[in-house]
Amino acid sequence: MEYAKRFDPIESDPQIFTELMHRLGVQENFRFDDVLDYKVESSQPALALIIIFPESQEDEQLKAKVEAKREIVITDKITFLKQTIDNSCGLVAIIHCVLNTVAANSISKPQDPWYL
Known part of the structure; x- marks a missing residue:
């Protein structure tokens, strides 16, 4: 899938994800x-799960076909x-x-408005 914009990828590291959050x-x-x-067993419940796996060229092509037909449903x-931005996954x-x-x-509201 071709994207017009591109991010530098975020390292898949729970500390980095936590700090960003x-x-x-x-x-x-x-x-x-x-x-x-x-x-x-864990003492803390998991609220969400992020699964990371490699994609092949065939996976990318199939994903593009599915995405073209997908209707976005907001509830x-x-x-x-x-x-919509490459590497923003x-x-x-x-x-x-x-x-x-x-x-x-x-x-x-974040205490450090680093994004401004």
């Missing part, structure tokens, strides 16, 4: 962690953002994790 205004008690074994329960995943969980209720 906090800088976007999410309360400090939410964080990202690596899940290395889904069978191990009061699910927020969906379409990725990490940022879009973080935003989806926040906006579609209870973490969305914790967003406040």
Whole structure:
């Protein structure tokens, strides 16, 4: 899929994801962690899951066909953002994790307006 704009990719690192989420205004008690074994008991519930896997050229072509036919449905329960900038998948995943969980209720104005 060809994109007109491009981001530098975000490293798939829970500390980087967490720092970015906090800088976007999410309360400090939410964080990202690596899940290395889904069978191990955890003391904290998981609110969302980001799965990373490589894509082949064939995957890209199939995705382009599906995306061309997809209708975006917005409901009061699910927020969906379409990725329109190359390499923005990490940022879009973080935003989806926040906006579609209870973490969305914790967003406040960031103390450090680094984005201005």
